[in-house]
Amino acid sequence: MTEKASSALDFTKYLTFEALTAALKQLAEDYPNLARLESIGKSHEGRDLWLMTITNFQTGADTDKPAYWIDGNIHAAEVTGSATALYTIKFLLENYGRDEAAHTDSTLALVNTLLDTRTLYILPRHTPDGAERVLTTPNRLRSSTRPYPSDEDKDGLIPQDLDNDGVIRQMRIQDPGGDWKISEKDPRVLVKRLPEDYGGTYYRIYSEGIVRNYDGYILKVPPAKEGLDLNRNYPYDWTPDNEQAGAGPYPLSEPETRAIVAFWTAHRNITGSQSYHTFSGVILRPYSGKPDDAFSLHDLDVYKALGKRGTEYTGYPDASIYHKFRYSPKTVLHGAFLDWAYEHQGVFGISTELWDTIKLAGIENRDFIEFLWKSRSEDDELKVFHWMIDNLPGSYKEWEPYEHPQLGQVELGGWDYVHSWQNPPEGSQFLKDVMHTNMLFSFACAAMSPLLAIPKLNVEKVGDDIYKVTALVENTGFLPTYVTTKALERKFLKPLTVTLVALEGVEVVLGEEKRGLGHLEGRSNKQAMNPFHNGYASDDRVKVEWIVRAHPGSRIVVEAFAERAGKVTREYEVE
Ligand SMILES: [Zn+2]
Secondary structure (H helix, E strand, O other): OOOOHHHHOOOOOOOOHHHHHHHHHHHHHHOOOOEEEEEEEEOOOOOEEEEEEEOOHHHOOHHHOOEEEEEEOOOOOOHHHHHHHHHHHHHHHHHOOOHHHHOOOHHHHHHHHHHHHOEEEEEOOOOHHHHHHHHHOOOOOOOOOOOEOOOOOOOEEEEOOOOOOOOOOEEEEEOOOOOEEEOOOOOOOEEEOOOOOOOOOEEEEEEOEEEEOOOOOOOOOOOOOEOOOHHHOOOOOOOOOOOOOOOOOOOOOOHHHHHHHHHHHHOOOEEEEEEEEEOOOEEEEOOOOOOHHHOOHHHHHHHHHHHHHHHHHHOOOEEEHHHHOOOEOOEOOOOOHHHHHHHOOOOEEEEEEEOOHHHHOOOOOOOHHHHHHHOOOHHHHHHHHHHHHHHOOOOEEEEEEEEEOOOEEEEEEEEOHHHOOOOOOOOOHHHHHHHHHHHHHHHHHHOOOOOEEEEEEEEEEEEOOEEEEEEEEEEOOOOOOOOOHHHHHOOOOOOOEEEEEOOOOOEEEEOOOEEEOOOOOOOOOOOOOOOOOOOOOOOOEEEEEEEEEOOOOOEEEEEEEEOOOEEEEEEEEOO
16 A cells, blocks of 8 residues: 555644645545545635545445534634544544454444444634634634624733743733732742732732733723634524623624534534533533533433543543533523534534643642632642643743833743643644544544444245335434434424335335334433343334335335434345
């Protein structure tokens, strides 16, 4: 086998849009039978929203198979998400069809199964504009680059790389009114000033930057000009900006979110979704705004089973956003993609927060939000600091004096957040581990989908040229053909159909050619291990019969189709 050009692609580097585009094109060119690249829309600045469809096209069209959706990098700086999505694409393409090795390697066997029977829709970069800004300038921003809610320049602190080290770090100003002080255990570490602390040396901490129209007294800190968050712009439970910062003027106001919803609407075979974010090391399920009680028992059971698989693959715990990942006890998040995927599309949408320096630093079982956004002990602060400077070179810079054009004497230094807290270093084993383990979890999620099969097709002669045809149709997947009870409640899906295909020389004399047969269960309703149980009924199967007129040599073809469980046919030649 000749080496393909794409084999040299290295996804342990964070790719600019141009490099990402070239990489995807190369992969699609190298694997025409397995990959198809399309642009599903354009970003605010006109960049393509690249989506790779991956399946073995020789075993059927992508839309005739149950599909799994993966996206990354909806938040501009969370480039590990793109890297993981790209790594997954390359791994699938390079490892499909290694049949010998697949006998002894369960991952390779699963790759073959997935590409032969399922489709993966992978969108590596949800916000190409935002990611480009982060990758090519020192700027940090939340998501889209479209100025919102207004384009006007506000007075106050404007983040900027003052010392030209390529990174916007922090700026500290010594001030008796400051809310930070230097740790007594390590002078490089800043800790919060205690309520009873007086008479010491204190600091105010800001982003490195200039101050527009400073009056010499009051330092204003205006909100970022790029105030949108695409992950607050999805239509389920959307609320306006005063209640949910970043929501945008109306649901799907942004071209990126609109393109993705249009794609999903046209691809009713999607059964689940994984959105890669950073950071924290946690697998998140809906709801953002409601407790777990709001789920049906089936859907909550599946979410928990899925979370458990994820923990086994990645080491990350699973959690409900509402219960464990809320920024304030008084507010909930609105307009998030995964809530929309579950509530409006009726699929198991999840988000994984990749990369967890805090756990790597030896801090277990923390409260995610409390630790990051509210308070942490001095000992924990020191643990994280030391782990980071020992393991992530360049992530921290010692404070250095700087003569600020507006503020006078300040110090610059601190974290390069994008390349420490938010993402593992490029080329590092940390990044490789994150990408590989999370890819394996996504394979497991994709493999949960329903999948139709026709394990039996009997044709029995009952008279002159008259035959009785009996087909057994089965859902061989873990999930039911409707996937979630939410989809049933929404009356979102068409029923499973089984058709005796009218071919020449075959005439159905009894029974409708095409039957609508509701839905089939899978194995997700059979997880109990009750020893007093007499077993589960075959609710994953249905038997269909016809009486047909046919002749020796006629082909009898039965086709089963369900929107989320694929299309399958089986045929029999009359003797
Ligand atoms: Zn995120």
